Amino acid sequence: MGNSRSSLQLPEEDIANISKETGFTANQIERLWSRFSSLDKQQKGHLTREDFLRIPELAINPLGDRIVHAFFRDSRQQQQNMGGGVGSPDPERNGSSGGNGSTADDMEQEVVNFCDFVRVLAHFRPLKKNVEKNKLNGREEKLRFAFRMYDLDGDDKISKEELLAVLTMMVGANISEDQLISIAERTIMEADLDKDNLISFDEFKNVLERTDVEQKMSIRFLD
Ligand SMILES: [Ca+2]
Numbered sequence: 463m464g465n466s467r468s469s470l471q472l473p474e475e476d477i478a479n480i481s482k483e484t485g486f487t488a489n490q491i492e493r494l495w496s497r498f499s500s501l502d503k504q505q506k507g508h509l510t511r512e513d514f515l516r517i518p519e520l521a522i523n524p525l526g527d528r529i530v531h532a533f534f535r536d537s538r539q540q541q542q543n544m545g546g547g548v549g550s551p552d553p554e555r556n557g558s559s560g561g562n563g564s565t566a567d568d569m570e571q572e573v574v575n576f577c578d579f580v581r582v583l584a585h586f587r588p589l590k591k592n593v594e595k596n597k598l599n600g601r602e603e604k605l606r607f608a609f610r611m612y613d614l615d616g617d618d619k620i621s622k623e624e625l626l627a628v629l630t631m632m633v634g635a636n637i638s639e640d641q642l643i644s645i646a647e648r649t650i651m652e653a654d655l656d657k658d659n660l661i662s663f664d665e666f667k668n669v670l671e672r673t674d675v676e677q678k679m680s681i682r683f684l685d
Pocket residue numbers: 612613614615616617618619620621624
């Protein structure tokens with residue numbers, strides 16, 4: 463146990479800030495920090511898409527690529543919303559995303575630092591009845607995350623082609639393309655309330671109204 467991990471130590475202050483923002487306990491944050499550090503093979507202080515795709519669960523998941531995509535999109539969005547948020551524990555991080563407001567560079571960012579990492583994972587924290595709801599793991603946020611897995615081009619609508627791409631990954635070669643196309647068309651028809659042939663986030667939410675998203679999108683984090 464308590465042996466040397468000096469280079470992996472997170473400053474107390476960062477732990478407190480991250481805990482306040484995400485609802486994770488200090489212990490959980492320490493665990494996530496060691497997970498993060500072990501994924502960060504070259505000790506870069508951030509994760510790239512390649513680092514994520516080395517996670518075995520994601521590498522074998524037909525939707526892995528989509529999940530990683532949503533991870534990057536999500537953390538970019540949150541940086542904009544929160545104007546930087548809590549400080550990064552990485553002393554080497556360059557200043558490009560440290561300030562308020564976003565620049566074109568932020569939009570192009572293809573890395574996830576530890577704070578981003580924890581924030582995205584916070585979407586998957588189970589909701590606890592007695593604990594005050596943290597906005598990162600609410601139903602709306604979980605649905606947003608799922609929506610982004612489909613919306614590849616980021617225009618806030620799911621097109622038939624985007625739906626088809628996900629369906630193809632999920633069922634692979636088991637169903638003919640013609641059948642998939644008709645499933646995609648039917649799904650859009652049923653969800654599409656304003657008849658623009660696209661699924662908006664509101665329409666998406668509507669379809670999933672009765673699904674227990676909170677349960678399905680929860681991961682048990684150890685205390
Ligand atoms: Ca789209």
